[in-house]
Amino acid sequence: MGKFLQKGLLFFAIVVICTTASVFSIIELNRIMFRRIIIEDNVHTLIMGDSHTIFGINDSLFRNTRNLSRTAEGYIFSYLKLKNILDSNPQINRIILGVSFHNFSSYYDEYIYGKDSYSSISKCIALIDYPDLIKLLKMEMSMSNIRSTLQYSFKNILNYKKGEYPFIGNTNISKTSVRTSHNTIMKTINDQYYSSGKPDTISAINVFYLNKIVDLCRTKNIEIIFLNMPLYAEYFNKIPLNIINHYNASIEKFDVVAINLNNLKFPEDYFFPDGEHLSYKGAVIASEFLAKSLNDKVFFSSGTKNPN
């Protein structure tokens, strides 16, 4: 028994040392590979946000602009990305940030520190400091989540290509012909605003980092524009009032230019079935509209009106 315990403890110690060494190596290698982000010199405007701006804004229609949106990207990750980019890319002078109603709902926390967060955390692991990383992992400490974060961070290293960053997003315009579906809209509304069975509260972490993004841009003298993408009327009408009120209050509080494309009344084939993401048709119109707005400096600033 003594021999068993002695060998067992020795092996356990080796496992702990090897695991710790692997974890640190993975994180540090990510840092070495992806720490400094270089954006093309001719890019002056960045579009940041989540799937709304991925599907809705085609950056090829804009001059000197690049869409860096990434699916389900919480503002903490947008902030970390932006902080890093602005430090090493002084040519950037304007940020267009997707700010929509769903960004204020606490369902989003799942993607920041909840069970679906491993993808975002692992992609941005090079940008997160150790204390913040520990804080994020501790908020929803599940072994499976931590393991997935580690695995995906490891994949970043395996898939390394010079000049490509796992946390940098892009435009993704699908040419598939689609239209809205009542059932999918209802499911999306339930997932995004009633994820716990009752109306969701406000996502404190998203609000906190939205503040930090605005402060960062102001400190660096960079213009920031909030962009609310079009939503299908049926979807918009189902958004709980507390979320809409919070959105309006935030726009007012920040006192930034806010382009509210939600005032455009788009038909059902301009959307994916969920009623919140633009289809190819919708994306073309929305992008042209945004380009014209930026060019003419004519902005639809109020985000409060019901499009109906």
Place this chain on the structure above:
Amino acid sequence: MLFNSVEFAVFFPIVFFLYWFVINKNPKTQNLFLLFASYVFYGWWDWRFLILLILLSLTNYFIGIEIDKNESVKKRKIWFICALVINIGILGFFKYFNFFIDSFIDLISLTGYDLPRTGIKIILPLGISFYVFLSLSYIIDIFKKNLVANTNIVEVLLSLGFFPIILAGPIQRPSSLQLQIKKQREFNYNKAVDGLRQILWGLFVKVVIADNLAFYVDDVFSNFLNYSGSTLFLGALFYSIQIYADFSGYSDMAIGIAKLFGFDIMRNFKYPYLSRNITEFWKRWHISLTTWFRDYIFLPLSFTLSSRIEKDKILFLNKDAFIYISASLITWFLTGLWHGANYTFICWGLIHGSFLIVFHLQRKPRKTLFRKMKISNNNYFVIIFETIITLLVIMIAWVFFRSENIDQANIYLSKLFSNSLFSKPEVFSLKPLLLIVIIILLEWIQKNKEHVMQIENIKSTTIRWGIYLGLIMIILLYGGIQQEFIYFKF
């Protein structure tokens, strides 16, 4: 509590330490402690169902004594039937109530009457099929006088609720477990190390093979209408490996854990996909269940039919063939039903039953043909050909097992066997194929060992430890997203 959970990683060392260091003097205290630990393990999921487990075990304990002490055949039979009704009744209520009610309503609706659905949702207690079968074998063995009823309540309760095997087997016969429970247990270094190796291998195949394949299988079976035959073929192949890795991985962990407490649990898998025919497959797959059905259903049924049938020929079959076919079909119908309350499982069971019958009937003609053609039974080409054919047959049956309903399985198979079977698969990744090749190759190399990780012949400690460490790192970096064990549903 799952074997691959954090809770178990805390629970297990505590139990292990107390068992061998604090209460190691007396098997009675060890048994009492193991019983307590087993109930904590089971009750962790839902303490209400722990009460069910305890009550059922107590009932079987008392009925076992009653059967044993009565000399009168009539009284023994009454107690025996009583136990059967209670055990099967509980299983039937929790597992099959909704199925039978819904099937009855569907049957009535054929006549034009529509009865309302009950809407009652009964939660299936974890491992109920396993512990009811443990209890049944205890009672049947006492009734058949193969086992003397044990009057030590702790020993009986422990044999019916031992934590490594309570949730998903192996269905260890209480007779053999009780013999081990009675004995003073000494710590055996080699056995404990072997147990740890087996646990590591079980964890590896579950987390790396089964959980990674689950991603592809779920996608293919959820979107089977959109995929070509070649993709559906891969889906069925991946599922065949997934269910094997999932269940054999669980069994390896269970057996390994039992070894660490000084117990020998029966082997549940003997590299089944290396089988040359369907009979061999069932001697290697879920052995504890197959032998249970063989000993308690198939053989008694065959003997009963044999003693009651006097004619030499029934229909166009001779008596022996008729008995074999009837007993096989009934046994496999019940085996399918044991897996779940769905026609897909019954269909899966009957497919296997039919293949076994066909195999049984072709044995003599095959032998004659081989002799005439001067083909050796040990010809490598024949072995490989038969192994592949057996795997394909089993794969087709798994489609029924995995499908939501019979219609889905039929459509899946008709799409699989269409022209698109030879097209380029839409879902293709080298990773799952690589995993399959690895598992089959390692099993082939270690086919004469009890489990793949029996590597004591490697004398160098550095190499052995390197292998363990490598496996742990692969589990950490390549393990799939955590999935529940498939057999927990049964």
